[in-house]
Amino acid sequence: MLKLLLNNRFIGGAILLNTIVTILLTFDTPFNEAFQLVDYLITFLFLIEIAYKIYIYKKDFFRDKANVLDMLLVLLASVPLFFVFSEKQPTDFNYILLLRVFKLFKFIRFGKFIPNFTKLLKDFNRAFKASASLLVGATIMMIIISTILTYIFKDSYPTLFGNPFESAYTVFRMLTIEGWYEIPDFMAADIAYTESVLIRFFFSLFVFVGGMLGMSFFTSLIVDEMVSDNNDELLQKMNALENKIEELSRLNKDLLDKIK
Numbered sequence: 001m002l003k004l005l006l007n008n009r010f011i012g013g014a015i016l017l018n019t020i021v022t023i024l025l026t027f028d029t030p031f032n033e034a035f036q037l038v039d040y041l042i043t044f045l046f047l048i049e050i051a052y053k054i055y056i057y058k059k060d061f062f063r064d065k066a067n068v069l070d071m072l073l074v075l076l077a078s079v080p081l082f083f084v085f086s087e088k089q090p091t092d093f094n095y096i097l098l099l100r101v102f103k104l105f106k107f108i109r110f111g112k113f114i115p116n117f118t119k120l121l122k123d124f125n126r127a128f129k130a131s132a133s134l135l136v137g138a139t140i141m142m143i144i145i146s147t148i149l150t151y152i153f154k155d156s157y158p159t160l161f162g163n164p165f166e167s168a169y170t171v172f173r174m175l176t177i178e179g180w181y182e183i184p185d186f187m188a189a190d191i192a193y194t195e196s197v198l199i200r201f202f203f204s205l206f207v208f209v210g211g212m213l214g215m216s217f218f219t220s221l222i223v224d225e226m227v228s229d230n231n232d233e234l235l236q237k238m239n240a241l242e243n244k245i246e247e248l249s250r251l252n253k254d255l256l257d258k259i260k
Contacts (some may be wrong), residue, residue, distance in 0.1 A: 005049040006056070015106045018042045022104055043081060044102065046074045070106065078105040142168055157187055171210075182208045 004010050021038050029035075050071050054061050061067050146167035153161035160183065161167045174180045184203040188196030 002052050003046075005045075006050050011049060012046055014042055015103075018046075018103050018106070022101060040081060044076050046103065046106070047078055047081075050074050067070070073102045077101070105180050141169065146171060153187075162189070174203065174207055175210050177207075 018039070021042065022033050025032065025035050026037065053067065057067075065131070143164070146164040149167045149171065150161050150164050153167075154163075160170045170183060174183060180203070184200045187203075188199045191199075
């Protein structure tokens with residue numbers, strides 16, 4: 001009976017049912033209690049699956065990163081089970097119930113049925129590596145810019161630039177084109193005409209340079225990283241081909257020497 005837990009079709013059906021039930025639980029229906037019970041049963045099933053796989057595969061189970069990730073997701077989603085039969089539930093039990101959504105990530109298993117899914121994951125990994133370094137640089141720049149803007153506008157516009165955190169949020173809104181003109185218009189509303197023009201010009205230039213050019217740089221960096229990675233793979237294949245050609249040439253030379 002437990003061998004059924006190693007059947008991909010059976011577990012795939014359970015994952016699909018779990019996804020449907022999790023979505024249905026977001027609606028207020030007369031069947032929510034039944035859906036809740038099904039959700040708990042599926043979670044318990046996933047726990048048994050993990051335990052059984054550890055029993056069968058032992059140390060080999062933990063050598064597969066996918067198995068470890070699957071285990072962590074199930075353990076996080078299983079936290080609400082410890083409070084189901086408890087007389088004293090925490091006051092934030094509803095927030096603990098949110099942990100069950102981690103089981104939705106098991107739906108990624110169905111990715112193997114998608115054509116070129118493995119290649120898609122590799123491309124995503126390359127894009128993530130490229131964006132990680134850019135994210136660090138952007139964070140450093142955001143800290144510097146937010147601190148400077150706080151010193152300049154803190155006294156005049158405390159609601160927008162009262163501290164570096166408020167300034168960072170204001171800058172983020174502008175760079176994502178959310179309020180990019182409303183914020184400068186608000187700042188320029190009750191000041192002299194010359195100062196209002198300077199403020200509008202400054203933030204317009206800021207949005208243009210930081211938003212448009214920054215986004216172009218971000219895109220080109222990711223594309224360059226992915227292309228360079230493909231070039232590395234092509235170079236490795238060419239080197240392997242050259243080695244084979246050299247080996248064939250050597251064998252051919254040895255054969256000719258023997259004939260002579």
